[in-house]
Amino acid sequence: MTAPSSTPPRTRGRWITHWEPEDTAFWNATGRRVANRNLWASIFAEHIGFSVWSLWSVLTLFMTPETGFDYTAAQKFLLVSVVSLVGALLRVPYTLAVPRFGGRNWTLISAAALLVPTGTAVVLIQRPDTPFWLFVLLAATAGLGGGNFSSSMANINSFFPERSKGWALGLNAGGGNIGVATVQLAGLGAIAAFGAAQGHLLAAFYIPLLILSVALAWTRMDNLAGARADVGAQIAAAKDRNFWIMSFLYIGTFGSFIGFSFAFGLLLQNQFDRTPLEAAAVTFIGPLLGSLIRPVGGRMADRFGGARVTLWNFAAMAAGTAIIVAASLQESLALFTAGFIALFLLTGIGNGSTYKMIPAVYAAEAETQIAAGVPAEQAYARNKRVSGAVLGxxxxxxxxxxxxxxxxxRQSFLSFGNVIPGYVAFLVFYLVCLVVVYRVYLRRPAGGDAAAREAPAEQGAVGEAASR
Structure with a gap:
């Protein structure tokens, strides 16, 4: 039998077996309180996970000849690349882990696992004679923190009703992203207070925070017995053309945000000979602003259309990269820093607008299917499932x-001895993204079925579709 809508969530241990967030009476009586309790604990755990994922972007600043490390720029970029790679690859299995093990249980496991790379970093960063391959392995284990984002988002998504998911997921995502700036600000504090030779103290600072995140998950979070992994939707998404196109565009926005967040301090050191303190004093500003402005990109997409905002954003990112190239050629630190801060702001706007495009693309896709004779309910249900999988x-x-x-x-330093060719490559990539957005989601078909297939989705009406 179905329990009355006002019945409190039934639990076995920390497993909730009755959860109806779409039922207004249930949500107002007890659901909102339980969901918010889980949300805030999840935000903290994800924030610390993101911080540990970003830890090596700061620890590499401490690894200088003055502190006993004789690593090249290419070696340091390899370290942060490994961290990024592991974090990216783990996002899909971490998403599937939530319905398998429970959101609370997986938060406990994933947060506790980060004690290993963090505690080991405290020891090894004090030993410059440690083999480089061991540092690469250690950096890879820190990449576990990058997977926490996906499991946290999947868990919170199950707790909230559709009408509240945007706000809840926005808070959850923002709380995680700001972890990049937080660890870099903490690194600045560590360098200023104790000197560049005490990098291990930064890693040590996060050990009690990880323990606290485990304690909060243990006492404040719950598992939802009804959560299910929609593997079929993920398979359908992987076969969909729009998924690959949107992934390409999101690589240009979020990939730039996280990549530049990890690299900015190293670039300041290697291009302009900044000390660890001087680099750390600037590094956190870009990721902080990029995180905070992300909702603005979503709001702009609501008003003007996601594809239009993303198109002009890529044009601006190309222009910002051109400024960085000019600053590098002129060896102008002020212009270089200003260009990078602008680029971080643009990645934040692009993150919001690109992500907002996804439901709009699939809403328009459903309308295309309805026009072709597919029943409306079937078309909307199918595209809602697929768009949800695509978002993850x-x-x-x-x-x-x-x-x-x-x-x-890394390759630019190895092949050319400087990083300018790398900037040029990014400039070209952003222009390619611009062309893709225009041709696929904005260019109106000239006529006929072939042209329609070339421009299947938004046709300049992203904002209208997304607002439905």
């Missing part, structure tokens, strides 16, 4: 862009 998978694909950013920087 695109996040994983976008994180791979961070790997590409740092590998390009």
């Amino acid at each position: 998978l695109v996040g994983a694909a976008g994180a791979l862009g961070g790997v590409g950013i740092n590998l390009v920087f």
Whole structure:
């Protein structure tokens, strides 16, 4: 029998077996309180996970000849590339882990697992004679923190009704992204207070925070017995053309955000000979602003259409990259820093607008299917399932862009001795993204079925479709 809608959630241990967030009476009586309790504990755990994922973007600043490390720029970029790669690859299995093990249980496991790379970093960063391959392995284990984003988002998505998911997921995502800036700000504090030779203290700072996140998950979070992994929707998404196109675009926005967040401090050190303190004093600003402005990109997409905002955003990103190239050629630190801060702001706007495009694309796709004779209910239900899967998978694909950013920087140093060719490559990539957005989602078909297939989705009406 179905329990009355006002009945409190039934639990076995920490498993909730009755959960109806779409039922207004249930939600107002007890659902909202339980969901918010889980949300805030999840935000904290995800924030710390993101911080540990970003830890090596700061620890590499401490690894200088003055502290006993004789690593090249290429070696340092390899370290942060490995961290990015592992975090990106784990996003899909971490998403599937939530319905398998429970959101609370997986938060406990994933947060506790981060004690291993963090505690080991405290020891090894004090030993410059440690083999480089061991540091690569250690950096890879820190990449576990990158997977926490997807499991946290999947868990919170199950707790909230459709009418509240945007706000809840926005808070959850924002709380995680700001972890990049937080760890870099903490690194600045560690360098200023204790000196560049005490990098291990930064890693040590996160050990009690990880323990606290485990304690909060243990006492404040729940598992939902009804959560299910929609593997079929993920398979359908992977076969859909729009998924690959949107993944490509998200690599350009979120991939740039996370890649530049990891690389910015190293670029300041290697291009302009900044000390660890000087680099850390600037590094956190870009990721912080990029995280905070992300909702603005979504709001702009609501008003003007996601494809239009994304198109102009890529044009601006190309222009910002051109400024960075000019600053590098002129060796102008002020212009370089201003260009990068602008680029971080643009990645934040692009993250919001690109993500907002996805439901709009699939809403328009459903309308196309309805026009072709598919029943409306069937078309909307199918595209809602697929778009939900795409939202998760695109996040994983976008994180791979961070790997590409740092590998390009590494190769640029190895092949040319400087990073300018890498910037030129990114400029070209952003222009390609611009062309893709225009041709696929904005260019109106000239006529006939072939042209219609070339422009299947938004046709300049993203904002209207997304607002339905």
